[in-house]
Amino acid sequence: MRTDFWRDDSFLNRLHSFLKEKGALTVQRIVPIKKNVYEVFDGNQWWIVKCYHRKMSRLWSLFSYLDDESNFIISYPFPNGKRWIEDQKQQIWCMYPYVEGESLSYKNDKDRKSAIHLLQDFHHESKGIVIHQTKPISYLTKLEERQKRFSRTKNIFFQHNALFLYQNIMKYTEELWTPIKKLKWTELEKRAKRKKYIIHGDSASHNFIKNNTGVFLIDFDLIQNAPYEYEWIQLAQRFLYDGVDDWDELLSYPVFQFYVQNPYFYYGLKFPSDLFREWLHFLKRNPSNQEISQYIKKFKRHWHKRQKFYDKTPNYDKISNNNPKRGERFR
Ligand SMILES: Nc1ncnc2c1ncn2[C@@H]1O[C@H](COP(=O)(O)OP(=O)(O)O)[C@@H](O)[C@H]1O
Ligand SMILES: [Mg+2]
Known part of the structure; x- marks a missing residue:
């Protein structure tokens, strides 16, 4: 099957009819992203239509709670009043x-600040919502699973003469397990649930x-009831990946200066889960050998940069207070 069927006219025509029939949305133009x-353009204005593989009940809980005049872009009913429509494939x-x-x-400071502020607003506005997750996986398990999946790709590093990189990362992460496993991650998660904290979960x-009226x-x-630490770990790692070079730069943002004293944030940040995620995500796309070689070069650069960052943390290595209450002040 062609992988880009969603760009074909026949598919777009069917989408056109579906939106009309089920949502009463008259579409003049469709541009696949x-x-x-x-x-989609309805003759008057542009909209985004998005497809989900299953009912996203968590989204409805959130959207009915948030203010639609805010900078959080929540869904809008179709012209026939339906909040969502279902196709033949459910x-x-x-x-x-x-x-x-x-x-x-x-890459730039102003945008990094905007992201922090908007996420803080989001935490504030969404606190109080309960999201029903049938089988929540704990953060610790997620990290373990990610490392396990990474370890299954050892052969790819071997084939591309990069076994040293692989071993280096594995050695580093193996050593991190001791302090990480001493922390009470499940307690932290239970507390976040009890307090009804919500995180966005995908701070890419x-x-x-952004536009000249604000940032949206x-x-x-990926919203979930989860500790705010997890949001800030992800954001800090994204900053490190894209532009931030050292601790001083990261800690120039008050939220990180505060959280760095929190062992969950600190050790979560020290675990290179984002590098694992990107690598595994990349492999899912069935890359060619040449693409893998190129990616490994990039991987090496990021790992060296990260190692330098991780090495330079002697003052914070002695963090011993593992009380989940820390981190409260900054949502
Ligand atoms: N409301 C919107 N307005 C403008 N562009 C949007 C909007 N929603 C999505 N997009 C564009 O489509 C891309 C993918 O949408 P997103 O909802 O993030 O999907 P995914 O879950 O696949 O990441 C976004 O990165 C953005 O470029
Ligand atoms: Mg997205």
């Missing part, structure tokens, strides 16, 4: 106001859109 996301489609603008870039720069947050697919 990716397999599950399309820009996929769910929703429509969102289109926000003109461009993604944030974590392209989930923020999209893509709430």
